[in-house]
Amino acid sequence: MKKRHFRKTFLVAVLGGASGVASAQSSVTLYGTIDAGVLYQNRAATGSGSQVQLATGGIAPSIWGLRGVEDLGGGMKTIFNLEGHFSSNNGTMTSGPGFTSEIFRRQANVGLSTNWGTVTLGRMYSPSLLAAIATEPRGFAENLSNLYTWAYNQLPAPNNAEGAGTNPSNDVGVFIGNAVQYSNTLGPVWVGTAWSFGGVPGTLKNGSELSLGATYTGPFTASAAYQSIADSVTGENVSRLWNFGVAMSYGPLTGKLNYLGVIDRSVFGSDISNVRSISPGIDYRWNFANTLTLAGYYNTYSGAHRSITRSLVLSDNYSLSKRTTLYAQVAYVDAGVVGTADPLEGLKTSIVSGGTAAGAKTVLANVGIMHHF
Numbered sequence: 001m002k003k004r005h006f007r008k009t010f011l012v013a014v015l016g017g018a019s020g021v022a023s024a025q026s027s028v029t030l031y032g033t034i035d036a037g038v039l040y041q042n043r044a045a046t047g048s049g050s051q052v053q054l055a056t057g058g059i060a061p062s063i064w065g066l067r068g069v070e071d072l073g074g075g076m077k078t079i080f081n082l083e084g085h086f087s088s089n090n091g092t093m094t095s096g097p098g099f100t101s102e103i104f105r106r107q108a109n110v111g112l113s114t115n116w117g118t119v120t121l122g123r124m125y126s127p128s129l130l131a132a133i134a135t136e137p138r139g140f141a142e143n144l145s146n147l148y149t150w151a152y153n154q155l156p157a158p159n160n161a162e163g164a165g166t167n168p169s170n171d172v173g174v175f176i177g178n179a180v181q182y183s184n185t186l187g188p189v190w191v192g193t194a195w196s197f198g199g200v201p202g203t204l205k206n207g208s209e210l211s212l213g214a215t216y217t218g219p220f221t222a223s224a225a226y227q228s229i230a231d232s233v234t235g236e237n238v239s240r241l242w243n244f245g246v247a248m249s250y251g252p253l254t255g256k257l258n259y260l261g262v263i264d265r266s267v268f269g270s271d272i273s274n275v276r277s278i279s280p281g282i283d284y285r286w287n288f289a290n291t292l293t294l295a296g297y298y299n300t301y302s303g304a305h306r307s308i309t310r311s312l313v314l315s316d317n318y319s320l321s322k323r324t325t326l327y328a329q330v331a332y333v334d335a336g337v338v339g340t341a342d343p344l345e346g347l348k349t350s351i352v353s354g355g356t357a358a359g360a361k362t363v364l365a366n367v368g369i370m371h372h373f
Contacts, residue, residue, distance in 0.1 A: 055143070
């Protein structure tokens with residue numbers, strides 16, 4: 001056994017360089033989150049009556065992943081991340097609109113981290129979303145937040161019923177494939193920029209995606225984000241997103257205000273929809289284990305119709321430990337007329353993962369448990 005170990009070590013040293021391998025330290029971490037709860041909705045999205053279900057992802061997505069790092073010395077590290085998404089209620093892998101159940105739907109990337117920043121290649125979270133999390137009133141919770149307003153305004157065809165274009169690298173504006181990202185923290189400011197290659201011969205524009213994000217963390221928190229998605233065939237920018245936000249704490253209170261704007265366009269350059277959202281929120285940490293959050297969402301839609309969706313969410317997270325959280329949340333959603341002709345249009349202003357009935361007032365209640373491992 002000792003001889004085999006010696007031969008293996010010697011071979012690695014010869015092929016990889018004895019000094020570099022000898023000093024390198026590496027680790028691989030298995031991690032994840034499981035979130036499940038009971039969700040009541042007094043009026044289902046189909047409008048056919050109330051609905052009670054065991055739902056996955058009340059406040060966080062259920063995920064699993066592998067994260068690795070190798071210390072190369074001199075402040076340089078090799079990093080990688082593989083991350084999948086599954087439904088805790090039935091154990092299936094979670095697909096996105098227009099996407100199959102990829103085993104590593106969320107992340108599959110490798111890169112180098114240095115004192116001058118980190119360069120990552122592959123599939124990853126968009127830096128615009130990462131920047132906006134700090135000021136979104138509910139931190140883009142998996143349900144009852146503006147995560148769905150963000151996502152459903154950036155769908156690729158054919159799931160975008162208006163046919164706003166195709167882009168195989170864009171996954172609802174949340175994940176970017178075929179991408180190169182640079183990120184760095186400069187004092188109190190984190191910045192990230194990512195470019196997704198369309199891979200279309202003869203052009204860099206067609207099928208590309210640009211994502212930019214920045215977050216300042218100091219006496220207050222401020223964020224700014226921009227994202228643009230181009231059609232694979234015409235090169236037309238079929239989606240443009242802007243996001244700005246601010247958050248400030250005073251003792252146990254933290255106030256937040258976030259603005260989101262998304263223009264969805266056809267491949268011919270005409271606007272299909274224009275969605276705007278103003279969302280204020282306040283967190284109150286009323287003891288060491290409990291955080292109470294009140295968030296409001298005023299989302300407007302301009303397109304084939306003009307519509308307004310007003311939503312109010314009250315939630316409490318109770319930490320049993322650093323890894324386990326019990327949560328309870330209730331929401332009131334006054335949905336506009338959008339969605340009467342096309343359900344996907346209605347989702348463009350919805351904060352509910354499964355949507356709500358068009359033109360209806362809906363109450364939702366959800367209790368569940370989240371565990372990190």
